[in-house]
Amino acid sequence: MASGRKFFVGGNWKMNGDRDSIGALVQVLNDGEFNPAETEVVVSPPMVYVGLVQQSLRPEITVAVQNCYAAAKGAFTGEISPQMALDVGATWAILGHSERRNVFGESDELIARKVGFALQSGVKVIACIGEQLEHREAGQTAEVLYAQMAALFKTEPLELSAWSNIVIAYEPVWAIGTGKTATPEQAQEVHHQLREWLAANVSVQVAAETRIIYGGSVNANNCRELAKQADIDGFLVGGASLKPDFITIINAQS
Numbered sequence: 001m002a003s004g005r006k007f008f009v010g011g012n013w014k015m016n017g018d019r020d021s022i023g024a025l026v027q028v029l030n031d032g033e034f035n036p037a038e039t040e041v042v043v044s045p046p047m048v049y050v051g052l053v054q055q056s057l058r059p060e061i062t063v064a065v066q067n068c069y070a071a072a073k074g075a076f077t078g079e080i081s082p083q084m085a086l087d088v089g090a091t092w093a094i095l096g097h098s099e100r101r102n103v104f105g106e107s108d109e110l111i112a113r114k115v116g117f118a119l120q121s122g123v124k125v126i127a128c129i130g131e132q133l134e135h136r137e138a139g140q141t142a143e144v145l146y147a148q149m150a151a152l153f154k155t156e157p158l159e160l161s162a163w164s165n166i167v168i169a170y171e172p173v174w175a176i177g178t179g180k181t182a183t184p185e186q187a188q189e190v191h192h193q194l195r196e197w198l199a200a201n202v203s204v205q206v207a208a209e210t211r212i213i214y215g216g217s218v219n220a221n222n223c224r225e226l227a228k229q230a231d232i233d234g235f236l237v238g239g240a241s242l243k244p245d246f247i248t249i250i251n252a253q254s
């Protein structure tokens with residue numbers, strides 16, 4: 001990547017960890033070397049640990065929630081709001097992750113409302129999209145991703161300025177947690193198509209400036225080749241973000 005877009009690495013801890021292991025992970029992050037001027041790093045603990053992590057983590061690394069609802073407060077048992085995320089120090093939210101879509105049945109429409117509301121509330125968004133294996137095998141990858149992009153930003157049309165607070169995470173579902181990474185060429189092809197979609201449907205400037213990151217079995221061994229691709233601006237990392245390998249991934253482009 002050599003585009004002027006700041007490299008972005010997110011660690012999605014999913015539903016993993018306890019006070020001890022999370023304390024140890026924070027220590028690894030606090031001791032790890034990276035250049036915050038070159039790379040933006042965001043980690044996303046399970047919600048109950050967000051405050052703890054935010055308080056103990058070095059300030060160069062920011063914190064994301066893994067989900068937040070499209071309302072500030074109210075009778076929504078089990079949910080949290082963007083306002084609550086901000087209140088405990090989380091400034092980003094991961095929305096539309098494939099596990100939210102496929103395990104919890106979140107629709108494009110619900111995800112779009114959440115994205116719109118989070119942005120309006122001042123929470124930045126890592127918006128996730130990705131095709132299933134059957135779509136890829138049927139040659140429908142671009143079509144599926146374009147439909148997800150259109151749906152994400154249809155319900156709550158965004159001001160152009162809102163785009164500076166969005167990172168798009170392309171995560172092919174077949175590559176998540178499977179050890180099967182997209183090849184650098186496969187990922188680059190899709191990232192380029194997504195940038196073209198942004199140019200055609202939002203603006204050329206937004207296409208040039210928006211970070212599009214890759215997720216799906218990224219690890220310390222494959223991150224450098226992926227990071228060399230022109231349209232890959234970073235990663236959303238699951239399993240490897242729970243290990244010291246995450247520091248290597250943060251430094252993938254340096």
Ligand SMILES: O=C[C@H](O)COP(=O)(O)O
Nearest residue numbers: 012176177216217238239
């Ligand atoms: O949000 C992260 C992705 O789901 C990737 O997870 P993974 O790195 O364990 O494949």
